[in-house]
Amino acid sequence: MDRFLYVSMSGAKETLRAQTVNNHNLANASTTGFRADLSAFQTRAVAGSGFASRAYATNSTTGFDQTQGALVQTGRELDVGVQGAGWIAVQGRDGREAYTRMGDLRIDASGLLLNGAGLPVLGDAGPLTVPPNASVMIGGDGTISIVPLGQGPETSALVGRIKLVNPPAENLARGDDGLFRLKDGTDAPADASVQLASGVLESSNVNVADAMVNMIELSRHFDLQVKAMRTAEENAATAAQLLKA
Amino acid sequence: MNPALWAAKTGLDAQQTRMSVTSNNLANVNTTGYKKSRAVFEDLLYQNVRQVGASTSQDTQAPTGLSLGTGVRVVATEKNYTQGSMQQTGNALDLAVSGRGFFQVLLPDGTLGYTRDGNFETNAQGELVTSSGYRVQPGISIPDGAQSVTVGKDGVVTVQLAGQSSPTQVGTIQIFDFINPAGLQPRGENMLIESAASGPAQGGTPGLNGLGMIEQGSLEASNVNVVEELVNMIETQRAYEMNSKAISTTDQMLEYVTNQL
Numbered sequence: 033m034d035r036f037l038y039v040s041m042s043g044a045k046e047t048l049r050a051q052t053v054n055n056h057n058l059a060n061a062s063t064t065g066f067r068a069d070l071s072a073f074q075t076r077a078v079a080g081s082g083f084a085s086r087a088y089a090t091n092s093t094t095g096f097d098q099t100q101g102a103l104v105q106t107g108r109e110l111d112v113g114v115q116g117a118g119w120i121a122v123q124g125r126d127g128r129e130a131y132t133r134m135g136d137l138r139i140d141a142s143g144l145l146l147n148g149a150g151l152p153v154l155g156d157a158g159p160l161t162v163p164p165n166a167s168v169m170i171g172g173d174g175t176i177s178i179v180p181l182g183q184g185p186e187t188s189a190l191v192g193r194i195k196l197v198n199p200p201a202e203n204l205a206r207g208d209d210g211l212f213r214l215k216d217g218t219d220a221p222a223d224a225s226v227q228l229a230s231g232v233l234e235s236s237n238v239n240v241a242d243a244m245v246n247m248i249e250l251s252r253h254f255d256l257q258v259k260a261m262r263t264a265e266e267n268a269a270t271a272a273q274l275l276k277a
Numbered sequence: 278m279n280p281a282l283w284a285a286k287t288g289l290d291a292q293q294t295r296m297s298v299t300s301n302n303l304a305n306v307n308t309t310g311y312k313k314s315r316a317v318f319e320d321l322l323y324q325n326v327r328q329v330g331a332s333t334s335q336d337t338q339a340p341t342g343l344s345l346g347t348g349v350r351v352v353a354t355e356k357n358y359t360q361g362s363m364q365q366t367g368n369a370l371d372l373a374v375s376g377r378g379f380f381q382v383l384l385p386d387g388t389l390g391y392t393r394d395g396n397f398e399t400n401a402q403g404e405l406v407t408s409s410g411y412r413v414q415p416g417i418s419i420p421d422g423a424q425s426v427t428v429g430k431d432g433v434v435t436v437q438l439a440g441q442s443s444p445t446q447v448g449t450i451q452i453f454d455f456i457n458p459a460g461l462q463p464r465g466e467n468m469l470i471e472s473a474a475s476g477p478a479q480g481g482t483p484g485l486n487g488l489g490m491i492e493q494g495s496l497e498a499s500n501v502n503v504v505e506e507l508v509n510m511i512e513t514q515r516a517y518e519m520n521s522k523a524i525s526t527t528d529q530m531l532e533y534v535t536n537q538l
Contacts, residue, residue: 048530049326049345052281055523056320056346059288061516062295063318063349071343092327092341108357136317138355141457141476148317149352164456166377166487181487205329206344210320215330240519247526254530262537 037264039086044257046073046091051250053093057238058247064148065113065133066236068097068243069206096212098201101133101237103229110137112170113234114196118226119212121154121195121219122147129154129219130211131197131204133234139168145176145194151211155192156222162191170194170230196226280324280345281527287348288520291318292513294351299509302501310361310373310393310467311499313506314354321347356459361393361500363492369426370397370405373497376489378452381414381478382407382468389414390468391453391461391478393497405434405450409466417448430490432483452488453478 053071060066072094078086103113112135114120119131136148145153145160152159162168165178174194179185197220204212214220295316305311329342363373372395374380379391390411397413400406405417419426423436432450455461460474471478484490 044534048279048281048527049343051527051530052279052284052345055281055284055288055520055527056348058516058519058523059284059291059348060318060320060346061288061519062292062512063320066318066320069344069346072341074341090327090343092339092343093329094341106357107359134319136355138459139457141455141460141474143456148355149319164487182485183487206323208323208325208344210323210346240515244519244522247523251526251530255533258534258537265538 034264034267035086037261039088040257040260040264042088042090044254044261046089047250047254047257049091051247051254053091054243054246054250058240058243061236061238061240061243063134063236064136065101065234066238067133067206067212068236068238070094070097093206095201096204096206097237097239099237099239101234103232104235105232107231109168109231110139110170111135111233112137112194112228112230113232115227115229118196118198118223119220120147120228121197121222122151122211123154123159124151124207124209124211124213126209128213130207130209130213131220132211135228136233137170154195156195160192160194170228172227172229173224174226174228194228195222196228197221198223198226279527279531280347282524284346284348285520285523285527287321287350288523289517291316291349291351292517292520295513296510296517298354299506299513303503303506303510306499306501306503306506308394308467308499309396309496311501312356312358312361312393313499313501314356316351317353317355318349319352321350323347356461356463357500358458359500361497363495364498365495367494369428369493370399371395371494371496372397372428372450373492373495374452374483374489375492377458377487378454378483378489379458379469379478381451381453381480382411383414384411384468384470388470389478390464390470391455392467392469394467395491396496407467413450415448415451417450419447420445428491428493430484430492432491450483450491451480452483452491453480454488455479 057068073089075087124130139162143161164181168178174196177188177190199220205215298316302313323344325344327343331339382390384390396408403419405413422439425437427435434448435444435446437444456476461469462472464470481488
């Protein structure tokens with residue numbers, strides 16, 4: 033049978049993978065601070081005997097969408113959104129420093145500052161804790177100030193500063209847990225120019241219209257590959273018939 | 278079956294949960310002392326199909342890999358403890374907490390519940406109870422023949438008895454606070470119970486140590502913002518539709534394979 037059957041099969045298989053990436057993005061269309069996954073096809077030529085006409089396609093993750101998601105106003109004092117480029121440093125479940133844009137923070141029973149996924153938020157010196165307070169404010173540069181319980185606003189005290197980083201996007205890779213880390217395994221230095229907005233949450237940056245169009249395109253592309261596989265089968269059947277006659 | 282179908286399926290599940298949270302908020306738009314919830318989403322684990330940086334020959338490496346996301350899940354529903362607006366009712370036993378803190382109530386099973394619903398009444402023994410009949414703790418008894426009841430901002434309850442010139446103090450209402458009120462476990466009937474995440478209850482006199490003050494003759498309205506919930510509902514519905522479209526498209530792709538080959 034003609035080997036173009038296998039070329040078409042790899043095309044169909046990889047298109048289905050691309051559809052998975054697209055469906056994953058759509059499923060996360062309302063996940064706070066989510067960055068859309070980008071994937072692209074690459075050709076892999078097959079060397080060997082015969083005319084070099086075969087090139088398989090492979091789908092690969094090329095990075096993530098860096099556009100800013102919409103900042104949605106919530107009015108909750110512990111909700112923060114990163115304005116423009118930058119990341120919030122958190123401690124991943126593996127204990128290492130990792131970066132996220134999910135800024136729905138809360139304080140647990142021991143005073144530890146956690147994000148919505150329950151990961152401790154890092155300050156300049158490890159996880160941040162916030163003492164019991166009457167009110168808490170997060171400034172544009174990530175400084176956290178509180179009014180201690182039972183005291184007036186004149187006693188406002190600084191308790192720490194959220195570590196904000198801004199490494200170049202090409203050095204960042206998404207881990208299996210959905211958090212971003214530097215590819216070389218080091219921790220990024222704090223960047224004073226990253227701006228936080230308080231009382232807002234950044235929505236997912238998945239462009240749903242784009243994802244829908246992409247979905248149609250991938251689906252049609254898949255049909256073409258299957259059609260080619262069908263043609264390969266018909267060719268083989270015709271050849272077999274000729275030999276029989 | 279194909280992971281593309283499952284990724285879209287998790288999207289449907291999550292949007293469905295978010296819709297339940299939104300409808301619960303909308304249903305409680307007139308519930309005294311109700312605090313709105315929201316669903317917190319998180320992306321699921323990524324499947325590493327092809328490792329980035331893997332060696333393609335002795336001294337070359339693949340510049341990109343392939344990691345496939347597996348969808349989304351709801352990690353938590355989080356309560357938002359912003360103050361609800363105060364509604365004047367004029368009823369002497371309607372109390373509201375202005376600021377932090379909860380009233381403590383003895384539940385029928387002997388555990389303690391916490392509520393911001395100060396819609397109190399008296400039972401046949403004159404004890405101060407919630408609208409479900411649960412006693413406020415520490416207990417307050419209004420004596421028979423009381424002409425009027427006054428609750429101060431600091432929780433001191435005084436009554437005016439017939440035939441007496443000066444009011445009599447019958448008890449003090451205490452307020453209880455938690456380091457992480459969002460960690461309290463909702464139990465229904467406007468009640469919340471202590472959990473490991475909320476920390477232990479710390480009681481005190483209203484108005485002291487950062488605790489809220491008591492407003493007599495007022496009730497705290499629900500803090501649900503109807504417009505916000507309706508916008509949430511639109512967003513949820515559209516996201517749900519798109520995910521269901523993703524499932525039907527993937528289904529059509531697979532159907533085409535079975536029909537053609």
